[in-house]
Amino acid sequence: MHYIVLYDTLLVMTDTAQIYNVENTQSQMRKGFLEFPVLLIIGAKPTYAPDILKQLKKANLLVVEGTLYPLLSRLKRYGLVQYVWQESTGGPPRKMYTVTKEGKEVLTQLEESWKSLDASVKGLIKHYEKN
Amino acid sequence: MHYIVLYDTLLVMTDTAQIYNVENTQSQMRKGFLEFPVLLIIGAKPTYAPDILKQLKKANLLVVEGTLYPLLSRLKRYGLVQYVWQESTGGPPRKMYTVTKEGKEVLTQLEESWKSLDASVKGLIKHYEKN
DNA sequence: ATACAGTACTATGTAATGCAAGGTACCTAT
DNA sequence: ATAGGTACCTTGCATTACATAGTACTGTAT
Known part of the structure; x- marks a missing residue:
């Protein structure tokens, strides 16, 4: 059997190609x-923002x-960190x-998550890298 | 010297605590x-969506x-993948x-990015895990 | 005194993406 | 016809990274 109309996707075959930007993906990789x-x-050990950046x-x-400060506020809001003011x-x-x-x-759980993700990716790479 | 008014932050010391959800972070970890x-x-090898999911x-x-299909469209739009219709x-x-x-x-670059990220995290864990 | 540079923290707006939920279309078997 | 399975698509929401601009405090040079 032959398909003449196949979903609406045929209508958008003339997709305007876009430029792929690896840096965007790298940035998104860092999300969360x-x-x-x-x-x-x-x-x-106790630290403050500029030192964390370093x-x-x-x-x-x-x-x-612009990324770190909101992140710290978030961690504080969730009760994962706290702070005291200290004069400089x-x-x-x-x-x-x-x-x-x-x-x-939470840190313990995140470490588990990371290890799991890492293992998954390693497995995939090993499994598929013969291309 | 003592600080009496310290930015506006003192005004929001009564932050309403929120519930932290690890799953959300795990979801965000996958971004990009x-x-x-x-x-x-x-x-x-050539594949189609449901098989990729498996x-x-x-x-x-x-x-x-709901995550995979838009992702595939994106990869197509950027010219990183292409497809042909195949009857089932x-x-x-x-x-x-x-x-x-x-x-x-791009795949090669992403593999590099991943290895770099992995090495960074491993370094941080090794450096700080004595807590 | 005043201005300026350095440090530390805050706020706003934009873009990107994961995900839930709901929908369309094609095929086979009853 | 109808039902159920398969395959693909779309919309709207929440979250987060980042650029940019702004506020506040300190010490130093003019």
Whole structure:
């Protein structure tokens, strides 16, 4: 049997091609994921935003202010971290963040999630990389 | 020196706590990332959507129709995959997807990105896991 | 004093994507 | 005809990364 009209998709065969941007995908790859390394860093010892940025950068995870501050507010709102104000020798005071008990539990779960995801991807690569 | 008024943040100290949901983070972790395993699967051999879903499920990557179909459209729009209609013994015809030359190049880049991300996270975990 | 640079935190708007939910279309068997 | 299975598509919502602009505090040079 032959199909003459096949859904409406035939009508959009003249898709205007778009330019693919790897950086966008890399950015999207970080969505939600970032909570994990940030919690890791704060969990190690009390820290404040600019220092977190430095540590992320050192770990090759480029994050900017506009991403980190809302993320910290979110973690605070969910009770995963807390902070105390601390005066600085030069410049305005800092919000020193620490991970709460709930935060540590979530951190454990996120580590599990990450390991699971990592294992899945490794499996897929091994299975399909002969192309 | 002591600070009496510290930005406007003092005014919102009574944040209403919200419930944190790990599943949401796991869902966000997949953002953008999904293109990678889907390209891997299609790259191995021509496939169609329901089969891709099965393979992802087998790899412990739970994805649903409402996520996969728009993703495939996107990959097509960017010229990373293409498809041909293929009749099925029972049921409607299938869109059999294959990876284009451009798609293979992107696939290589995504694999690099993933390895880099993986290495960063592993480094962070090793560095901070003594908490 | 005043201006300026540096540090720290905040707020707004945009784009991208995962997902739930509902829908259309084709095929076979009853 | 009708029902059930298969395959594909669409709409609307929630979330989050990021660019950009802004506020506030401190020390230093003019």
